Amino acid sequence: MGNFLFTPTSIEGVCIVEPKVFGDARGYFMETYCETDFKEAGISAVFVQDNQSKSRRGVLRGLHFQKTYSQAKLVRVISGEVFDVAVDLRPGSKTYGKWVGVTLSAENKKQFFVPKGFAHGFLVLSEEAEFVYKCDDFYHPEDEGGLAWNDPTVAIDWPISPDTEILLSEKDKRHPKLQELDSDLFQHITQK
Numbered sequence: 594m595g596n597f598l599f600t601p602t603s604i605e606g607v608c609i610v611e612p613k614v615f616g617d618a619r620g621y622f623m624e625t626y627c628e629t630d631f632k633e634a635g636i637s638a639v640f641v642q643d644n645q646s647k648s649r650r651g652v653l654r655g656l657h658f659q660k661t662y663s664q665a666k667l668v669r670v671i672s673g674e675v676f677d678v679a680v681d682l683r684p685g686s687k688t689y690g691k692w693v694g695v696t697l698s699a700e701n702k703k704q705f706f707v708p709k710g711f712a713h714g715f716l717v718l719s720e721e722a723e724f725v726y727k728c729d730d731f732y733h734p735e736d737e738g739g740l741a742w743n744d745p746t747v748a749i750d751w752p753i754s755p756d757t758e759i760l761l762s763e764k765d766k767r768h769p770k771l772q773e774l775d776s777d778l779f780q781h782i783t784q785k
Contacts (some may be wrong), residue, residue: 603691611702639729649721650757658737664742670751673723676697676714
């Protein structure tokens with residue numbers, strides 16, 4: 594399809610997106626998003642906001658979501674490397690509470706599509722990383738929610754080396770475990 598390879602993951606709706614990279618002695622060119630290609634691949638999100646963050650090694654951001662204004666996200670790394678994770682929180686989903694992760698880097702140029710109804714987070718693996726993402730709804734600070742990054746029920750296999758110090762925000766240290774989340778969370782999201 595066009596200039597992208599869309600690879601489904603083990604969780605329905607979550608997709609790894611690899612752009613075609615056109616390179617020569619001058620450098621490279623690639624599309625990072627094309628509405629028609631994404632729609633042909635079954636991704637109909639209309640993105641309304643772009644965000645960017647920079648973090649150092651060991652920073653773990655997440656696992657985040659918005660409760661009422663759930664966001665689909667298209668994420669990528671423009672500098673460095675991260676391990677990116679999506680956890681299914683869609684009510685009635687056969688993969689509820691399951692996670693899928695992918696290494697995103699400036700080198701591999703992979704992107705990760707995370708649909709509505711997921712908690713999302715990432716761990717910085719390189720000395721620094723710049724992370725950019727598109728969202729299909731606006732950020733609503735009063736609507737923030739989170740899931741504990743180290744919930745043993747979810748059991749994310751973070752690639753943490755013995756010498757890595759995990760750096761969390763105060764907010765991320767207080768996120769509840771899966772069993773403590775509101776059972777009505779994401780009831781407004783329709784399943785395919």
